[in-house]
Amino acid sequence: MINQEQMPVPILSAEVVAPRSPRWVVVLRSLYSRPTSAIGTTILFIFLLMALAGPWIAPYSSTEQISGAARQSPSAEHLFGTDHLGRDVFSRVVIGARDIFALAGVGTLLAVLLGTVTGLMGSYAGGWWEEILFRVFDSLLALPALLLALLLLGTVGPSRNSVLIVLVIVYTPIVARVVRSVVLDVKTKGFIESARMQGERTSYILSREILPAVLPALAVEAALRFSYAIFLVASLGFLGVGVQPPSPDWGLMVKEARNYLALTPWALYFPAGAISLLVIGVNLMADGLKRALQTEQ
Amino acid sequence: MTSPVLQIENVTVSYRQGKRWLDAVRNVSLSIAPGEIYGLVGESGSGKTTLALAVMHYLGENGQLREGSILLHDRQISSLSREEMQEVWRDDLRLIPQNPLASLNPSLRIGEQIAEGLDPSFSKEQAHARVLELLTMVRLADAERIVDSYPHQLSGGQQQRILIAMALSGEPALLVMDEPTTNLDVTTEAAILELVRELIAQSSTSVLYVTHNLGVVAQLCNRVAVLYAGELVEDSPVVDLFQRPLHPYTRALLDSVPRLGEKAEIQLQPIPGRIPELGNLPTACVFEPRCPLAIEICARERPPLENALPGRQVRCHRWQDMLSGNEYPEPEVADSNSVAGLVPNEMVLDVVDLQKSYEVDRNPLQVLLGQPSKKVQAVNGIDLQIRRRETVGLVGESGSGKSTVARCIIGLVERNGGDVSLLDIALPTKLSERDEATLRHLQMVLQSPDEALNPYLSVGEVLRRPLMRLAGATRAEADERVASLLAAVKLSPTYVDRLPDQLSGGEKQRVAIARAFASQPDLLLLDESVSGLDVSVQAAILNLLNELQEENGSAYLFISHDLAVVSYLADTIAVVYLGHLMEMGRTAQVLAPPYHPYTEALLSAVPVLDPTANREPIVLEGDIPSPVDMPSGCPFHTRCHRRPFLPDPDICVHETPPWRVDDEGLRIFCHIPLDQLHQMQHQGMQPVLNSALKPEV
Numbered sequence: 001m002i003n004q005e006q007m008p009v010p011i012l013s014a015e016v017v018a019p020r021s022p023r024w025v026v027v028l029r030s031l032y033s034r035p036t037s038a039i040g041t042t043i044l045f046i047f048l049l050m051a052l053a054g055p056w057i058a059p060y061s062s063t064e065q066i067s068g069a070a071r072q073s074p075s076a077e078h079l080f081g082t083d084h085l086g087r088d089v090f091s092r093v094v095i096g097a098r099d100i101f102a103l104a105g106v107g108t109l110l111a112v113l114l115g116t117v118t119g120l121m122g123s124y125a126g127g128w129w130e131e132i133l134f135r136v137f138d139s140l141l142a143l144p145a146l147l148l149a150l151l152l153l154g155t156v157g158p159s160r161n162s163v164l165i166v167l168v169i170v171y172t173p174i175v176a177r178v179v180r181s182v183v184l185d186v187k188t189k190g191f192i193e194s195a196r197m198q199g200e201r202t203s204y205i206l207s208r209e210i211l212p213a214v215l216p217a218l219a220v221e222a223a224l225r226f227s228y229a230i231f232l233v234a235s236l237g238f239l240g241v242g243v244q245p246p247s248p249d250w251g252l253m254v255k256e257a258r259n260y261l262a263l264t265p266w267a268l269y270f271p272a273g274a275i276s277l278l279v280i281g282v283n284l285m286a287d288g289l290k291r292a293l294q295t296e297q
Numbered sequence: 298m299t300s301p302v303l304q305i306e307n308v309t310v311s312y313r314q315g316k317r318w319l320d321a322v323r324n325v326s327l328s329i330a331p332g333e334i335y336g337l338v339g340e341s342g343s344g345k346t347t348l349a350l351a352v353m354h355y356l357g358e359n360g361q362l363r364e365g366s367i368l369l370h371d372r373q374i375s376s377l378s379r380e381e382m383q384e385v386w387r388d389d390l391r392l393i394p395q396n397p398l399a400s401l402n403p404s405l406r407i408g409e410q411i412a413e414g415l416d417p418s419f420s421k422e423q424a425h426a427r428v429l430e431l432l433t434m435v436r437l438a439d440a441e442r443i444v445d446s447y448p449h450q451l452s453g454g455q456q457q458r459i460l461i462a463m464a465l466s467g468e469p470a471l472l473v474m475d476e477p478t479t480n481l482d483v484t485t486e487a488a489i490l491e492l493v494r495e496l497i498a499q500s501s502t503s504v505l506y507v508t509h510n511l512g513v514v515a516q517l518c519n520r521v522a523v524l525y526a527g528e529l530v531e532d533s534p535v536v537d538l539f540q541r542p543l544h545p546y547t548r549a550l551l552d553s554v555p556r557l558g559e560k561a562e563i564q565l566q567p568i569p570g571r572i573p574e575l576g577n578l579p580t581a582c583v584f585e586p587r588c589p590l591a592i593e594i595c596a597r598e599r600p601p602l603e604n605a606l607p608g609r610q611v612r613c614h615r616w617q618d619m620l621s622g623n624e625y626p627e628p629e630v631a632d633s634n635s636v637a638g639l640v641p642n643e644m645v646l647d648v649v650d651l652q653k654s655y656e657v658d659r660n661p662l663q664v665l666l667g668q669p670s671k672k673v674q675a676v677n678g679i680d681l682q683i684r685r686r687e688t689v690g691l692v693g694e695s696g697s698g699k700s701t702v703a704r705c706i707i708g709l710v711e712r713n714g715g716d717v718s719l720l721d722i723a724l725p726t727k728l729s730e731r732d733e734a735t736l737r738h739l740q741m742v743l744q745s746p747d748e749a750l751n752p753y754l755s756v757g758e759v760l761r762r763p764l765m766r767l768a769g770a771t772r773a774e775a776d777e778r779v780a781s782l783l784a785a786v787k788l789s790p791t792y793v794d795r796l797p798d799q800l801s802g803g804e805k806q807r808v809a810i811a812r813a814f815a816s817q818p819d820l821l822l823l824d825e826s827v828s829g830l831d832v833s834v835q836a837a838i839l840n841l842l843n844e845l846q847e848e849n850g851s852a853y854l855f856i857s858h859d860l861a862v863v864s865y866l867a868d869t870i871a872v873v874y875l876g877h878l879m880e881m882g883r884t885a886q887v888l889a890p891p892y893h894p895y896t897e898a899l900l901s902a903v904p905v906l907d908p909t910a911n912r913e914p915i916v917l918e919g920d921i922p923s924p925v926d927m928p929s930g931c932p933f934h935t936r937c938h939r940r941p942f943l944p945d946p947d948i949c950v951h952e953t954p955p956w957r958v959d960d961e962g963l964r965i966f967c968h969i970p971l972d973q974l975h976q977m978q979h980q981g982m983q984p985v986l987n988s989a990l991k992p993e994v
Contacts, residue, residue: 189748190744190745191749191750191751193709193743194741196709196728196729197707197709197740198763198767198816199766200762200766209751212753213751213752
């Protein structure tokens with residue numbers, strides 16, 4: 001009989017308002033306040049460092065075939081061993097990080113941008129525009145991402161740019177839906193009506209009044225999409241329809257090493273491990289981000 | 298004397314906040330006698346709900362009774378286990394919460410839900426008979442139909458009656474009611490209060506009635522405890538409390554409530570400052586920082602709870618001075634601002650025959666069968682004129698269409714018919730088709746302060762925008778004028794950088810008002826703009842609105858369900874019902890006979906702040922009809938209590954009533970001629986049907 005919602009919350013807001021730290025500091029602090037998100041964030045930072053400084057960290061180039069050093073097991077000289085062609089696996093994994101970030105990262109970024117713009121405009125406008133846009137998005141969502149990717153790559157042919165296009169097409173509808181759910185909630189609020197009564201243009205309302213409310217959900221969604229994109233890029237590489245040899249793409253490395261599993265298992269384990277670690281790390285961070293942004297509200 | 302039903306002794310309730318405990322209720326003692334209705338009043342943050350939950354022994358995970366004891370019939374309940382409590386809840390202690398819908402299971406029929414709580418040894422037939430008996434007890438007509446209904450099919454008033462029936466089914470020793478009528482319309486509230494009073498008088502049950510509404514306390518309770526910031530400041534029989542409050546806070550609360558028909562006589566006295574936070578309480582008297590009587594000792598020593606007079610307790614160093622009555626500053630008599638009535642000012646707003654209807658969505662089958670979609674007529678032919686410096690109050694129950702009128706005028710909702718002109722310029726239907734000059738002249742303050750401000754924009758950004766867009770200020774000028782706008786709504790210039798979550802509800806509403814005033818509008822629409830606020834804050838906002846009107850000469854359209862609030866501010870009152878105007882006239886005329894029967898019912902339902910007033914509210918039959926099935930003839934005929942007195946009552950069903958106008962311009966939409974209405978109402982001729990006994994259909 002008793003309604004839990006009515007539980008009173010003690011009033012605590014301090015009379016003297018303390019100056020606020022910048023928002024990203026607050027979020028970062030919150031991420032490091034829990035072990036799981038702290039680990040995830042750290043993993044992400046390490047890989048980010050690899051992506052930025054890979055060529056300087058790696059002792060060899062990604063394509064150099066070291067003469068007389070093929071199929072060596074991990075040692076002080078070759079940390080992750082060498083593959084069947086005598087390429088240093090550690091260097092390939094480290095340098096490959098940049099490829100992953102360039103493809104999955106840029107692809108996610110473009111999908112988030114496009115999804116935000118279409119999601120904001122479509123759902124604020126309402127009516128027929130919204131119907132058409134989101135029905136098209138729904139039909140894209142009905143297909144599994146990998147299937148859609150294979151279909152698209154089959155038509156445009158494998159290349160870096162086509163992988164990027166695939167990522168944008170696959171993830172834009174998902175991002176747009178997330179944006180839409182927030183916009184539909186916010187657009188009936190009093191402050192939007194007040195802005196309209198002040199004669200604000202739609203562009204101002206979208207960018208200044210609505211976008212800030214969308215950002216937290218968008219940040220979490222972007223992190224999640226990024227982790228899925230890493231997986232998709234690696235999967236496409238593994239299937240041979242994505243990035244082509246001899247590039248040090250992790251998925252491609254797994255595919256190549258598979259044939260020599262008995263001889264050079266390390267050439268498979270390390271890139272596969274890198275994929276898993278990065279995906280898990282990004283996911284842990286996304287969870288922490290969600291919590292941080294929720295408590296902030 | 299019989300032993301008390303409930304004894305609360307020196308109770309302190311705390312909430313855990315991070316690592317520390319905050320005492321939300323401190324050292325409260327009170328006792329409730331059998332059959333007594335005990336009021337617990339206070340503003341938000343006073344700890345009244347916390348105390349009620351402690352009595353129910355149902356504090357949340359983070360709450361704890363840290364000190365003291367709660368005895369129900371001499372049995373210590375504060376130490377009972379959950380299993381033992383379940384027995385107590387079933388037999389002796391029941392709760393009626395604020396939101397009835399949340400307490401009813403949406404997937405069970407009403408009959409099943411009530412039967413669940415009955416004696417399990419009952420047979421099916423016995424249970425059914427008992428359920429019908431209970432529904433009749435709470436005056437629900439058509440009990441058979443209600444038994445088979447689901448909660449969402451019933452109105453808020455009906456749901457609350459069902460909860461009352463369930464709570465009283467076992468004759469509990471104590472019933473805790475937590476703001477049970479707060480979300481209901483005044484007319485429904487009056488009916489529920491009448492019912493509670495009557496049922497309690499017949500039973501042996503006592504009631505702990507938690508509310509913020511002093512009028513309800515005056516109408517219903519025998520004894521009152523006033524809570525402030527978690528402390529019991531005064532405990533007294535109800536008549537004494539209202540005649541001579543002994544605590545300055547009680548007095549301040551009473552002075553901040555608008556009373557019917559008091560415009561231009563006595564100014565409302567808001568309480569300066571705000572309720573202290575739990576983490577930052579004054580160490581001595583909690584009310585000292587806001588108290589007009591505070592002297593040096595008040596800041597040094599916590600006053601004890603003294604037995605001031607027989608049966609009266611008060612926690613104040615200066616209660617003797619309150620008793621003698623010489624010390625407390627008398628409220629100022631306001632300058633009568635009846636200028637608007639004397640000088641025929643320029644017309645600001647002219648609304649002619651405003652119409653707004655919505656189409657109800659058809660389901661696919663109806664579309665296939667080609668059935669026309671039903672129309673909901675939200676606003677039906679409303680005429681309204683507002684002159685410069687004039688305040689027009691628009692009153693009506695929820696569903697009367699009063700908000701839709703404002704939204705059509707401002708253009709947030711597109712009207713279907715009628716003309717709206719502002720300063721003799723016809724306004725387009727759509728907001729987006731209006732030019733900036735129009736927007737500048739016409740602004741609106743919305744109801745909910747929590748939604749009015751974007752949580753991500755600072756106060757400065759919020760106020761700068763209309764200054765630059767509508768008032769044509771440059772960035773530097775805007776920054777300057779933001780400070781003066783803040784000063785106009787009595788906020789310090791340091792608020793510029795604050796975000797909305799750093800503001801209280803009253804402060805948010807002040808910022809919203811400042812934003813609306815930025816462009817110095819000729820007409821400001823206020824849609825229930827003070828409804829969500831505590832009375833002391835509401836008083837401050839009402840006075841602020843009056844002051845701003847003096848300075849700027851703006852006209853107001855003030856919309857509210859609260860007649861007392863409207864009468865405090867308005868020069869002219871318009872009463873709406875189901876999208877129709879029922880009565881319109883100058884405030885004093887509307888508040889005096891002859892009334893439209895609907896106005897009469899509304900007025901009689903307003904809880905007045907005088908426990909000795911012997912009034913019998915006119916309880917309207919049933920709920921406001923759905924605008925989908927608009928009654929024919931006079932829209933009010935289905936509930937009108939005066940109709941049976943007409944020689945030909947059928948005329949109200951078949952014919953649209955005429956506008957009856959008196960010499961002074963009062964207009965009433967009724968078949969009964971004004972002199973007859975006046976006669977009926979002047980003689981206090983009550984309808985034959987005893988109103989309180991009328992079942993709710």
